[in-house]
Amino acid sequence: MKHKNLKPFSNNFLWGASTSAYQVEGAWNEDGKGPSVMDMREEFPEGTTDFKVASDHYHHYKEDVSLMAEMGFKAYRFSIAWTRIIPNGTGEVNSKGIEFYNNLINELIKYNIEPIVTMYHFDLPHVLQEKGGWSNRETIEAFVEYAKVLLNSYGDRVKYWLTINEQNMMIMHGKALGILDSNLEEVDCELYQQNHHMLVAQAKVIDLCHQMLPAALIGPAPNIAYVYPATSKPEDVLAAQNFNAIRNWLYLDAAIYGRYNATAWSFLEEKGYVPTIVDGDMDILQKANPDFIAFNYYATKTVEASVEDGNEKIGTGDQEIVIGEKGVYKGHSNPHLPTNDFGWQIDPVGFRATLREVYERYQLPIIITENGLGAIDKVEEDGSINDTYRINYYKQHLEQMQLAITDGVDVFGYCPWSAIDLISTHSGAKKRYGFIFVDREEFNLKELRRIPKQSFYWYKDVIASNGESLDY
Ligand code: BGP
Numbered sequence: 001m002k003h004k005n006l007k008p009f010s011n012n013f014l015w016g017a018s019t020s021a022y023q024v025e026g027a028w029n030e031d032g033k034g035p036s037v038m039d040m041r042e043e044f045p046e047g048t049t050d051f052k053v054a055s056d057h058y059h060h061y062k063e064d065v066s067l068m069a070e071m072g073f074k075a076y077r078f079s080i081a082w083t084r085i086i087p088n089g090t091g092e093v094n095s096k097g098i099e100f101y102n103n104l105i106n107e108l109i110k111y112n113i114e115p116i117v118t119m120y121h122f123d124l125p126h127v128l129q130e131k132g133g134w135s136n137r138e139t140i141e142a143f144v145e146y147a148k149v150l151l152n153s154y155g156d157r158v159k160y161w162l163t164i165n166e167q168n169m170m171i172m173h174g175k176a177l178g179i180l181d182s183n184l185e186e187v188d189c190e191l192y193q194q195n196h197h198m199l200v201a202q203a204k205v206i207d208l209c210h211q212m213l214p215a216a217l218i219g220p221a222p223n224i225a226y227v228y229p230a231t232s233k234p235e236d237v238l239a240a241q242n243f244n245a246i247r248n249w250l251y252l253d254a255a256i257y258g259r260y261n262a263t264a265w266s267f268l269e270e271k272g273y274v275p276t277i278v279d280g281d282m283d284i285l286q287k288a289n290p291d292f293i294a295f296n297y298y299a300t301k302t303v304e305a306s307v308e309d310g311n312e313k314i315g316t317g318d319q320e321i322v323i324g325e326k327g328v329y330k331g332h333s334n335p336h337l338p339t340n341d342f343g344w345q346i347d348p349v350g351f352r353a354t355l356r357e358v359y360e361r362y363q364l365p366i367i368i369t370e371n372g373l374g375a376i377d378k379v380e381e382d383g384s385i386n387d388t389y390r391i392n393y394y395k396q397h398l399e400q401m402q403l404a405i406t407d408g409v410d411v412f413g414y415c416p417w418s419a420i421d422l423i424s425t426h427s428g429a430k431k432r433y434g435f436i437f438v439d440r441e442e443f444n445l446k447e448l449r450r451i452p453k454q455s456f457y458w459y460k461d462v463i464a465s466n467g468e469s470l471d472y
Pocket of ligand 1: 165166319370374417423431
């Protein structure tokens with residue numbers, strides 16, 4: 001649809017950016033922090049660093065927040081490391097961990113930056129993983145106990161809460177994310193049981209948040225990407241419906257409507273992945289009412305029909321590269337879309353399509369909690385970093401987001417990935433996303449100096465003009 005006039009971004013639009021604890025903080029075993037599954041990860045793709053020092057935000061947070069303030073951030077989305085707060089997953093609370101996030105939140109508030117807190121971003125406590133992780137139903141209560149500590153400690157200053165980051169990617173790409181327990185037998189069946197436990201845990205925490213903090217707002221934070229059929233062949237359209245139902249709507253339908261959608265459920269039945277649902281679970285799902293939807297968007301997905309039988313997967317992939325399911329859908333590379341240096345497709349128009357689809361389906365306000373371009377940035381001899389490719393990427397996505405707003409979608413914030421350079425989940429330090437360069441290499445930490453990139457200055461103008469000035 002063409003519009004004669006574009007609707008402006010709202011006056012209190014939450015411009016900001018995101019990070020996650022294990023990718024940015026470092027200090028993995030300092031001040032009483034316990035190990036998470038990310039700290040204990042043994043296999044890293046060759047030539048890529050672990051997360052032990054990352055961007056050392058733990059020791060640089062004041063400098064980092066002051067740079068965010070210089071950009072004019074209205075919000076900062078970060079995650080809290082469960083093992084900094086409760087080192088063993090349950091039981092004793094670590095006062096030093098509580099203190100760190102108190103300091104961070106206070107620093108943000110000093111600059112009028114709204115803290116947006118993700119409770120759990122891939123870094124399950126290692127002690128809980130040893131006890132079966134999300135396969136163990138007791139992890140539900142552990143998450144509720146941990147969430148209660150967060151709501152108690154920070155609820156006086158934090159209004160926006162996100163439950164679980166990209167639960168759908170943990171289920172579909174746990175291996176690529178480095179969080180899949182290698183001892184799991186009948187992996188897929190087990191994963192959908194874990195998924196069910198996470199859905200119940202999330203619903204309990206949403207309800208708890210509303211009881212404890214009536215003025216707070218809380219929502220889920222999956223990775224949502226609209227799925228296109230490879231062609232207009234009816235079988236390809238069905239495959240796209242299948243993948244939309246399994247990848248996207250399963251997670252949002254459960255969070256918002258408290259039910260499994262019919263297509264996803266029939267997929268679970270067909271494959272033999274139906275989870276055990278205990279009496280009362282569906283009531284818990286139905287009772288929870290998120291206040292908004294947060295979602296991460298990188299690019300749409302494209303699939304074609306799969307006519308094969310069997311339960312084996314088709315191909316390999318990561319959170320942005322489709323792994324097919326025999327008889328259900330098969331990944332297809334969209335010939336109309338460019339890719340970045342790491343093989344991820346780029347689809348700004350698909351961003352508008354995804355926003356429209358999510359809003360029409362759920363009618364809840366939306367905040368974007370990730371979107372961004374991973375690239376290999378270069379420091380020029382004069383010290384500048386000219387990441388015009390990143391600016392172009394953002395510009396195109398912001399244009400499409402404004403078109404979606406003009407289409408009637410209620411978007412109240414944009415926190416792309418990432419505020420500052422951090423360690424990519426599986427491509428190490430060289431795949432950079434930040435507005436702020438962190439001077440370190442894969443295995444040479446150098447001085448971890450912070451250098452604003454060209455995109456830093458561009459985003460500063462975008463925010464100052466409330467999204468009116470996108471050119472550079
Ligand atoms: C999302 C995760 C982030 C981040 C991002 C970029 O799936 O929520 O934690 O990792 O993707 O991915 P990568 O680091 O693999 O490039």
